[in-house]
Amino acid sequence: MYTKPDILELYDKAIRINKSCPDHRRAFDYWMQHNNKAPEQSLSFDTETTGISFGVPSMLHIGNTDIKVYNIKVFGISLAIPTRKRIVLIWARLGTDLFDEAVKLLGICGQKVAHNARYDLRVCKINSIKITEETHCTLTAARIYWDRRQRFGLQPLCEIICPELSDWELAVKSESRRIKSKYTRAGYPKGYINYSFISDKIMAEYSMIDSFLCLMIHCMIHPRMQDTYEEVYTREQKVLKLALKMEQQGLQYDCRKSLIEERKFNKKAVILEKQLYKIAGEEFNIKSPAQVLSILLKLKIPVKLITADSELSTDKNLLEPIVDHKLWKNEKGLLFLETLLNIKAIYKQVYSYLIPLRKRAMYNNGKIYCNINATDTRTGRTAVTDPGLQTIPRLISRRKRKNPIRSCFICRPGYWNYHFDYAQIEMIFYAVLIGETRIIDAYNEGRDIYTEIAQFTCSEEDLEYIRKTLGDPRQQLKHLSLAVLYGAGVPGTAKILQMPKDRAASLLAGYLEACPLVVEYRNQCKHELYTKGYVEDFFGRRYHIEPGQAYKAPNAVVQGSCAQILKIALIQINEYLETSSDRARILIPEHDEFITERPSADRDTEILFCRNVVSAMQNIKQLTDRRLKIRVDVERTKTNWEAKKKLEIS
DNA sequence: GCGATCAGCGG
DNA sequence: ACTTCGCTGATCGCA
Numbered sequence: 129m130y131t132k133p134d135i136l137e138l139y140d141k142a143i144r145i146n147k148s149c150p151d152h153r154r155a156f157d158y159w160m161q162h163n164n165k166a167p168e169q170s171l172s173f174d175t176e177t178t179g180i181s182f183g184v185p186s187m188l189h190i191g192n193t194d195i196k197v198y199n200i201k202v203f204g205i206s207l208a209i210p211t212r213k214r215i216v217l218i219w220a221r222l223g224t225d226l227f228d229e230a231v232k233l234l235g236i237c238g239q240k241v242a243h244n245a246r247y248d249l250r251v252c253k254i255n256s257i258k259i260t261e262e263t264h265c266t267l268t269a270a271r272i273y274w275d276r277r278q279r280f281g282l283q284p285l286c287e288i289i290c291p292e293l294s295d296w297e298l299a300v301k302s303e304s305r306r307i308k309s310k311y312t313r314a315g316y317p318k319g320y321i322n323y324s325f326i327s328d329k330i331m332a333e334y335s336m337i338d339s340f341l342c343l344m345i346h347c348m349i350h351p352r353m354q355d356t357y358e359e360v361y362t363r364e365q366k367v368l369k370l371a372l373k374m375e376q377q378g379l380q381y382d383c384r385k386s387l388i389e390e391r392k393f394n395k396k397a398v399i400l401e402k403q404l405y406k407i408a409g410e411e412f413n414i415k416s417p418a419q420v421l422s423i424l425l426k427l428k429i430p431v432k433l434i435t436a437d438s439e440l441s442t443d444k445n446l447l448e449p450i451v452d453h454k455l456w457k458n459e460k461g462l463l464f465l466e467t468l469l470n471i472k473a474i475y476k477q478v479y480s481y482l483i484p485l486r487k488r489a490m491y492n493n494g495k496i497y498c499n500i501n502a503t504d505t506r507t508g509r510t511a512v513t514d515p516g517l518q519t520i521p522r523l524i525s526r527r528k529r530k531n532p533i534r535s536c537f538i539c540r541p542g543y544w545n546y547h548f549d550y551a552q553i554e555m556i557f558y559a560v561l562i563g564e565t566r567i568i569d570a571y572n573e574g575r576d577i578y579t580e581i582a583q584f585t586c587s588e589e590d591l592e593y594i595r596k597t598l599g600d601p602r603q604q605l606k607h608l609s610l611a612v613l614y615g616a617g618v619p620g621t622a623k624i625l626q627m628p629k630d631r632a633a634s635l636l637a638g639y640l641e642a643c644p645l646v647v648e649y650r651n652q653c654k655h656e657l658y659t660k661g662y663v664e665d666f667f668g669r670r671y672h673i674e675p676g677q678a679y680k681a682p683n684a685v686v687q688g689s690c691a692q693i694l695k696i697a698l699i700q701i702n703e704y705l706e707t708s709s710d711r712a713r714i715l716i717p718e719h720d721e722f723i724t725e726r727p728s729a730d731r732d733t734e735i736l737f738c739r740n741v742v743s744a745m746q747n748i749k750q751l752t753d754r755r756l757k758i759r760v761d762v763e764r765t766k767t768n769w770e771a772k773k774k775l776e777i778s
Numbered sequence: 779g780c781g782a783t784c785a786g787c788g789g
Numbered sequence: 790a791c792t793t794c795g796c797t798g799a800t801c802g803c804a
Binding site for chain 1: 783784785786787788789
């Protein structure tokens with residue numbers, strides 16, 4: 129077991145680096161003034177990596193050979209270790225004794241802190257670096273503490289905490305640019321260069337300050353996390369670990385099927401493109417809004433049809449009604465627009481989803497890995513990136529056909545996938561929040577709440593209008609209800625429902641008159657913002673909002689609360705799975721839904737499994753206390769996500 | 779490289 | 790006087 133004085137001797141070399149750097153001297157000075165707040169047993173670290181995306185082996189073409197590069201490699205670790213008299217900063221590069229010692233240190237003593245711990249922990253796991261004890265995440269803490277900020281990188285946080293250090297990134301950035309251009313000139317491929325090319329002298333300064341700032345943020349926020357936000361923070365800590373676990377599992381993707389679908393789409397696209405060029409009388413770039421606009425003007429479209437907010441636009445929401453209601457009295461023009469919209473829909477499918485997903489899966493034996501950012505949004509929702517799996521289309525727009533992309537996500541051999549979906553969670557939570565019993569009663573009796581809301585807020589005439597002009601009323605009403613309750617005004621309502629402003633105005637007025645509690649809650653939020661500066665939900669999370677933007681408050685509370693509900697559910701499902709003998713796993717969360725997998729088995733154990741997961745999702749104290757039991761829909765499939773079927777478990 | 783635009787998702 | 794919100798990602802066009 130190392131003790132701190134030993135470590136200082138071991139890192140004698142590292143300390144010398146510190147003393148030669150003016151930035152670090154300033155850091156020391158800063159530290160000396162503030163170190164009384166330091167948690168004695170903590171240590172912050174930062175890993176420097178070669179920047180290859182997680183889970184995606186990349187191909188580098190160098191000379192005549194292709195090299196396949198697997199995963200992220202650590203080439204250096206920096207540490208910031210607080211002692212009673214000073215803070216020790218260390219930079220250790222891969223291959224040195226110092227590096228080995230740093231790795232040992234991470235494996236043995238004290239509490240660890242990292243900025244974006246999920247990333248660093250993932251990197252360490254891939255590189256077989258063991259980290260013992262709890263790892264605190266300053267990104268997570270900062271998200272909770274400064275919830276309305278946009279950016280949480282070290283640089284923006286540094287501006288608040290120690291502005292005197294805020295230019296530490298410049299040297300490494302400019303050096304990186306210099307090296308990049310040098311290698312690019314020499315013909316090396318894009319992505320070949322990374323921070324490991326940068327000299328130790330520059331890298332050390334940069335990386336050590338990173339660790340230092342991370343520790344500073346920790347010292348500043350941690351005490352607050354312990355008293356004000358303890359519940360929220362410990363929840364996030366748990367979710368962080370689960371996100372890490374899910375990231376490493378990956379999802380199964382059917383590359384062959386994907387390729388077949390791509391070819392079908394491409395065939396159609398080629399035909400449509402030819403038609404489009406023929407109508408336009410020339411070839412142009414369909415993907416460029418500017419060029420599309422000039423063609424439309426050439427075809428003499430009435431300018432007012434494509435004007436939004438006094439600017440010309442080729443927005444889909446603008447063009448679609450023109451086609452649907454034949455607003456443009458020009459056969460040729462309508463055919464042009466229709467073809468254009470169809471092509472754009474196909475492009476979206478192919479270039480945004482099918483091709484990128486297949487490429488990823490191909491490099492990984494049919495697996496797709498993604499980043500699950502549990503705390504990266506202002507409201508506490510989880511975001512999935514790289515690839516963004518939460519945005520896979522349900523239907524192909526305009527054609528209203530089932531989407532082939534979802535059918536490319538398949539179950540692992542021998543497993544079934546189960547989708548657990550909270551039914552209408554946000555709206556029913558909102559009803560509980562404001563105490564609207566009519567909606568709660570309808571929900572408890574199993575009725576659809578959006579149609580219910582429509583009935584007591586809209587006049588027959590308005591409903592008829594919506595039905596006639598917009599087709600499927602349910603989806604429209606859902607959209608409208610959410611928009612109105614969260615504060616849409618007359619223009620917003622008119623835009624959503626594509627109706628004249630006077631009709632929107634009367635609709636909106638009727639709506640708010642029928643739901644006085646909505647207005648009441650808005651005012652309550654406003655008052656709270658003016659007196660306290662934030663609104664708080666049932667789960668301990670606070671949302672700081674400018675009083676001038678009070679209209680955002682109800683949305684923040686509802687969206688944030690639902691995110692918290694999902695996180696509580698995630699933790700509870702995981703607790704259940706850990707104690708059960710099922711070899712079941714959670715694959716991915718999707719806003720209001722969990723996708724899980726489980727080995728195929730007889731019906732009895734399957735139903736039991738589903739019931740347990742559902743009750744883990746329903747057993748949320750803050751809701752059961754308010755007599756709300758959220759419905760959970762269960763669907764299952766043994767082939768692909770498109771083919772899932774509803775499963776009755778009650 | 780970076781912001782704007784336009785597509786998709788969720789409620 | 791006025792305002793739904795939150796997110797990702799591909800592409801364009803400008804600097």
